[in-house]
Amino acid sequence: MVLDETDWKILAALQDDARQSFTALGDTVGLSSPAVTERVRKLEAVGIIQKYAAQLDLAALGITIQAFVNLTTSPQNYSRIHTLVDQTPAFLECHHLTGDASFIIRVVTDSLPHLETLLQKLSRYGTTQTALVLSTPLSQKAITPDIWEPC
Numbered sequence: 001m002v003l004d005e006t007d008w009k010i011l012a013a014l015q016d017d018a019r020q021s022f023t024a025l026g027d028t029v030g031l032s033s034p035a036v037t038e039r040v041r042k043l044e045a046v047g048i049i050q051k052y053a054a055q056l057d058l059a060a061l062g063i064t065i066q067a068f069v070n071l072t073t074s075p076q077n078y079s080r081i082h083t084l085v086d087q088t089p090a091f092l093e094c095h096h097l098t099g100d101a102s103f104i105i106r107v108v109t110d111s112l113p114h115l116e117t118l119l120q121k122l123s124r125y126g127t128t129q130t131a132l133v134l135s136t137p138l139s140q141k142a143i144t145p146d147i148w149e150p151c
Helices: 005-016 022-029 033-045 075-087 112-123
Strands: 065-072 091-096 103-109 127-132
Touching (some): 005 022, 075 091
16 A cells, blocks of 8 residues: 555554544544545555554553563574563563574563563573663654655
8 A cells, every 4th residue: 555645644643642533633634534534444454553552651550670681592492482472461572683682572570570580481492681771762753754764
């Protein structure tokens, strides 16, 4: 699907506030509610819009420790790693990488002993290297058509 300027405006508005009504979204992008609804449904149908989710404040939930764990392992362990991260709520993200590490895993917890337990689970499958997050100046930017522009 080739996106036009209006599609990008819709995506920008939804990335900013996915809970807005189709009427409000239409007002923002200059379309009627039925027209914007049809465009959103098409963006969903082709998989550009994958889901809608709430962004939670980890600190407000008592989750004070966030870390990124590089795991270096062999390909025989990949399916076990996939199962472990899928079944462990504290593992929020897992990315398969090129380079020295096989995976980078985002971990959240409320204590260092819990983090240690999580690292022990991962260590069964290879070598870990952990970096604790001190702050997050940028968590996630909106995707815009400018992403393809050269720096």
